[in-house]
Amino acid sequence: MLTRRNFLGAAAAGAAMLTRIPNAFAATYDLIVKGGRVIDPSLGIDAVRDVAIAAGRIAAVEPSITADATETIDARGKIVAPGLVDIHSHAARTKEGPPLCLLDGVTGWVDAGSFGADAIDQGAAIAKGGPNLGRLLVNIARTGVAPGGELMDINRADVSLARGAIARHRDVVVGVKARLSNNVAGTNDLEALRRAQEAAAPFNLPVMIHIGQSVSPMRAILALLKRGDIVTHMYAPAPNGILDDNGRVFPEVLAARRRGIVFDFGNGVADHFNWDVVERAMKQGFWPDTFSTDWNTTSRTTGVIDFPNVMSKFLMFGMPLDQVIARSTVNAARVFEAFDERGTLNVGAPADVAVLELKEGSFEFLDNYKGTRTGKQRLFPVATVVNGKKAPPRA
Numbered sequence: 001m002l003t004r005r006n007f008l009g010a011a012a013a014g015a016a017m018l019t020r021i022p023n024a025f026a027a028t029y030d031l032i033v034k035g036g037r038v039i040d041p042s043l044g045i046d047a048v049r050d051v052a053i054a055a056g057r058i059a060a061v062e063p064s065i066t067a068d069a070t071e072t073i074d075a076r077g078k079i080v081a082p083g084l085v086d087i088h089s090h091a092a093r094t095k096e097g098p099p100l101c102l103l104d105g106v107t108g109w110v111d112a113g114s115f116g117a118d119a120i121d122q123g124a125a126i127a128k129g130g131p132n133l134g135r136l137l138v139n140i141a142r143t144g145v146a147p148g149g150e151l152m153d154i155n156r157a158d159v160s161l162a163r164g165a166i167a168r169h170r171d172v173v174v175g176v177k178a179r180l181s182n183n184v185a186g187t188n189d190l191e192a193l194r195r196a197q198e199a200a201a202p203f204n205l206p207v208m209i210h211i212g213q214s215v216s217p218m219r220a221i222l223a224l225l226k227r228g229d230i231v232t233h234m235y236a237p238a239p240n241g242i243l244d245d246n247g248r249v250f251p252e253v254l255a256a257r258r259r260g261i262v263f264d265f266g267n268g269v270a271d272h273f274n275w276d277v278v279e280r281a282m283k284q285g286f287w288p289d290t291f292s293t294d295w296n297t298t299s300r301t302t303g304v305i306d307f308p309n310v311m312s313k314f315l316m317f318g319m320p321l322d323q324v325i326a327r328s329t330v331n332a333a334r335v336f337e338a339f340d341e342r343g344t345l346n347v348g349a350p351a352d353v354a355v356l357e358l359k360e361g362s363f364e365f366l367d368n369y370k371g372t373r374t375g376k377q378r379l380f381p382v383a384t385v386v387n388g389k390k391a392p393p394r395a
């Protein structure tokens with residue numbers, strides 16, 4: 001998919017920083033995250049390492065860094081991962097969103113369709129004002145997410161208004177969102193998706209669709225997707241999910257993945273997944289490419305809780321920890337060009353770090369249908385660094 005073409009220049013800048021001579025007035029580094037188990041799938045690292053940060057970027061990842069730093073984070077016994085990237089969030093709904101999800105380790109997020117053309121300016125202002133890297137998908141419906149279903153009236157899917165919103169906010173809008181479930185689009189699902197593609201095409205941007213109990217069958221929907229597009233709520237139950245009547249993943253779904261369609265978890269609250277679909281798909285090896293929360297400021301009190309809780313659901317299904325982290329960091333960062341340098345602790349990259357604790361015990365996890373499953377491990381957010389700066393601790 002996307003290349004990391006920016007890294008050569010960035011890495012050179014990082015190397016230059018390492019040669020900086022310490023002096024009486026300044027510490028060598030701004031921050032060192034010391035002694036944690038660094039798991040960075042982008043680099044193939046799973047080892048105890050110190051991570052040094054200078055001028056907002058990763059300066060060194062080494063077994064032991066003895067140079068002085070202005071600040072340190074003691075990460076012994078903890079996991080040190082690249083900052084989490086949540087590609088299906090609603091963090092831009094209010095200005096409280098971005099700083100709140102930052103405390104969960106989320107250093108990058110994509111608000112997936114809260115706003116359509118009518119209010120995109122408001123979303124863009126919140127994305128630009130947040131401490132983490134925030135981007136938006138413009139909803140193909142001019143109203144954005146709306147009660148009663150924003151696409152029940154297909155005239156709301158106005159291509160020229162959506163294009164105008166993208167053109168006005170090229171720096172923040174990274175794609176188009178279309179919610180295609182029965183209770184959002186009714187019989188307009190395919191036409192809404194066609195219009196989303198039409199809006200995105202001149203800008204060469206991806207479309208994210210939300211599936212679940214749609215009127216049209218999965219194969220008709222998938223036929224309208226191009227490489228790089230994203231299917232969120234991938235484990236939505238029948239009718240018209242990814243599984244056939246015998247619980248097998250449709251061949252068209254496997255074919256869609258082969259041609260570069262991204263399948264995203266999208267936890268959410270209602271109608272988006274149940275444990276049965278997750279289990280059947282996981283057993284067939286149909287794992288998510290990316291995890292996401294479908295987060296908003298009330299998620300603490302839902303089955304989402306926080307991004308590390310969503311990640312933990314897949315530990316319960318036997319996914320190895322490094323794979324869980326890959327889906328929350330580098331895989332997610334590769335979906336949108338704006339996150340090219342994120343999802344990695346590569347030297348020279350912006351210093352976004354999530355310090356997590358993996359606790360053993362008995363943890364109950366919720367699907368969207370009040371179904372509970374009990375896992376033996378749960379990841380908890382401990383500390384977050386964004387652009388080299390320590391976030392305040394979570395209350």
Ligand SMILES: [Zn+2]
Pocket residue numbers: 088089090112294
């Ligand atoms: Zn959503």
